[in-house]
Structures are given as structure tokens and as C-alpha cells.
Amino acid sequence: MTAVGLALADGSAVARRNLTKITRLPELLVGTLVTPIMMVVMFAYVFGGAVAMSATSYREFLVAGIFTQTVVFGSVVTGAGVAEDMRNGAIDRFRSLPMARSAVLTGRTASDVVYNALSITVMALAGLAVGWGVRTSALEAAAGFGLLLLFAYAFSWVMAYVGLLVPSPEVLSNAAFIVIFPLTFVANMFVRGEDLPGRCGCSRSGTRCRR
């Protein structure tokens, strides 16, 4: 096998290990899948009426945001996994094997693509239930989901890097929450850019600034 072939084989061995671990930890899986459903329901029905859009179109607007938010939070799983492997000596074990160095991270991020695909599916179903739907061609919808997965994959790498730097998975989860949570609120996820107050509304690119 070529070096690239070996690296891919190693990456898939690590990915397989990570996915097996996920199936043994149903608590984690359930938590991550229930959270987006909860967010969709909460924002659609609690804030839906208070937002300056019709309730139906707000739900449509919201679901796309929840998709994004969920995969961003999903990347915390990547980072925490890397941090856990660092802490418990798994990375040392891997590093003492004649495997591709890259496989620890490519395998980790690859298994999280599967994980993200799963949570996007659950969210799409939840979205359908509250009135969201695909209004474009199947191809465009697929491209949209593809972009979402790519975004999730990119974010997984960011968090994998952070996971290498922090001393424990707990530190990572807390730190990530502090950064990600406000970000999702100032982004035009829950509220349209135009409707955000003053500076918040101007701070993002692509949003026309009202004076």
C-alpha cells in the first residue's frame, strides 16, 4: 500500500474505534440529538410570536440557524474526544504504533462527519414537524446539506486543534460553550440581522447597516 493508502486505512481504523465508542455511550448520543429538537421547539413556539416575522416564516428561518448551531456544538464532541484521548494515554499508545501520524485527527474528524450527518437528519425531521420544508430543487437542497457538512467538518478541525491544547475535555466543553453560545446569538441565527439592535446589526458582513 502507498503512504496515502496506509494513512487512509489508519484513519478509518481510528474512525471505526470512535464510532463504536459512540454506540456504547447512548447518553451522549441522546443528549446531542435531543438538544436540537428542544431548540427548534423552544424558539419556534416561545420566541416565535415575539419576533417581527410571521410565526410560520420565523420557524423556517430558525431551522436553518439551528442546523448551523447544532453542528457547531457538535464540533465540541470532536474536541472533547481529542482532549480525552490526550488525557487517558490513548494518543501515546497511538503514537508508539507504526501508524500514520495524521490518522488520530483524520479518523476523529471523519467519525464526527457521521455523527453530524446523524444529528442533521434528526433536526431535519424536527424541522419538517414544525413547518420547515425544502422549497428548492433536490439538487440545491443536497448542495445545502453538503455545505452544512463541510462547515461542520471545518469546525471539527478547529475544535480538534483546541482539544490538543487544553488539559481536559471538561475545560474544552466549558470554554467552547462560552465562545460558541454568544456567537450563535449575535449571528443572524435566531434574529434577522436587520432586527438586531445597533452595533450587533452592523457588526456582521452581509448585513446592511441602518443608521
Place this chain on the structure above:
Amino acid sequence: MTTVTERAGPAAAELMIDASGVTKRYGDVLALDGLDLQVPRGSVLGVLGPNGAGKTTAVRVLTTLLEPDAGSVTVAGIDVRTYPGRVREVIGLSGQYAAVDEYLTGYENLDTIGRLYHLGRRRSQRRARALLERFVLTDAADRPVKTYSGGMRRRVDLAGALVAEPQVLFLDEPTTGLDPRSRAGMWDVIRELVDAGTTVLLTTQYLEEADRLADDIVVIDRGRTIAHGTADELKRQVGGDRVELVVASAADIPAARDALGRVSPGDVTAEDDGRRLSAAVDAGGVRVLDAALRRPTLEDVFMALTGHGAQTGTDTVDAAALVGVGGPAREMSL
């Protein structure tokens, strides 16, 4: 136990581990300060030292996990810095904290490692089953490691290090935290590996462990070798044979001192606790192997009472075997 002859000829026997002048610094801390280690093929080197002596750092350098700042290291004749990948193909590492995945089964843990050694699916699966059988883990093979006892985890971890039948095995404190029975089990396993020709470097805090397993022992402290030899040589270095008496009451000390003085050519020393006396032994060229009032050790009691699968009570035993910066007065117990 191997004798001096084998150790005296590193040129004669092929060195499977050869480290000289290894230095590693973490910020202000000099973790390794010109460490030298030589291990001939098929022998066991025990690296003994207190916590923070640099044992784990040394293992990490030898197993390519850390690059040394200075010095040269070869393992199985391969330079660790130039060809780390080739070194990894011939070594096995079992760490201080069993690096097994809790949520995977024992079998899955070993199979994953086999894949990463590129054994291929079939061979990797066969190897995993064979190792589980050898380490008496067949019944637990398909249970998550989370449900294993400490001793079972260590065995899986050691099995992981053996997946690719390494020529050189690194064991970083393989029995720390195990109860006496599991420890004895690990010793048997390691002994078997050595009999089959594996070269082993073993770090430990326990003198007894080094005594049982190692042909040769280096004692390190602050990243430097402070003593080197066989277990017997080290014991002699500590000041020769002494006889020690512990009396029931401090009032008996003068009479005991008198009695001990008649058999010893040297001074009789009293210890601080007021009930303990010791004196050098010189039986005119006769090598005294032992003179003691024998009672069962706590370990004997423990083993006899529990018979199997004991969980607690290790600390008292371990404390006695701990080796520190021992002076001549400190007995290195067997």
C-alpha cells in the same frame, strides 16, 4: 538471576537499547540529565527510582514519543531520532495508565491496535483472540473494558503492547496500583515473555519488582543514573549485611545491645524509635544470607485469606518496598 558476566560484555551481546548522554529539559526542569542505559538482547533492565526521577520521560524518549534535547538513542540498532517509524515497528509500550478504551471491549481494543500495525483484518482478529486467551480474558473478551478490574485492564494494555510481537518491550510501572495477587500475575506474564526472548525495559517504584524481574537494575534520580548493577550488587553497595533487632520494650535495649555487640565487629546503632538496634555482620568470610525472626508478611496473610481477586490493602505492602534515597541504615527488603 543473571550474573555480572553477562552484564560485563555489552560488546559481546547485541544491545537492544543503547542510550547515552540523553538530556531532556522541560522549561526550567531538567528531566533527564545525561542518562545512559544499555540493555543487551533478551535481558531485563529494571529502572528504579522515586516519583519524578525521570523514569517516564526516559521511556517516552526511548519509545519515540519525545525527542531528546541531546544524546544518542538506538533501539534494536535503529536510531530513534532518524527513523522513529522503524523503531515503532519493533517496540511495544505498556504505559503507567492503562491506555485502553473503556467503552470498547477487550477484543475491540486489541483489534484496533492490530489494524494500526497493519496486520490486516484476518490476522488482526486472530491475534486479538489469541492474546485474550493467553491473558485469561476470553470470558471478558466481548465486554466493555469499563467493567474490568484493574488487573484485567493492565493485562489488556500489556496484550496491546504485544500485538505485533515486539522485540523490545517497554513497561512503564506495569503494576503500580495493583493488588498483590494481580501484581504476581503480571510478574508471571512478564517472566514468560522474557523466557521467550523479548528484551524488556521496566520502570518501577518497587524494589521487590525489580528484584524479581530484572537481570540488571539502574537506580535513577533527578534524571541521572545514581547506581547500576544486579540486585545483589546494589544491596551490597548499600553497606553490606546488617542484622537488625526490634525489641518489645525500650527497657530491653541495653541487654539487646550487649548481645548484639558480641556477634558484631562494628558499632551497634540504635534507631530513633528506641526499640530498634542494628549492627554490621561479619561472620569471618561466611556470607550470611539471612538471619531473621520470620513471621508471615502482610502479603502472605493477604494472599492466604483472599485466595483470589483481592482489591484492597496494597498500600501497606507497597510502602515497605518503596525505595527512596536510602542511606546505609535503610534496609532494602526482599
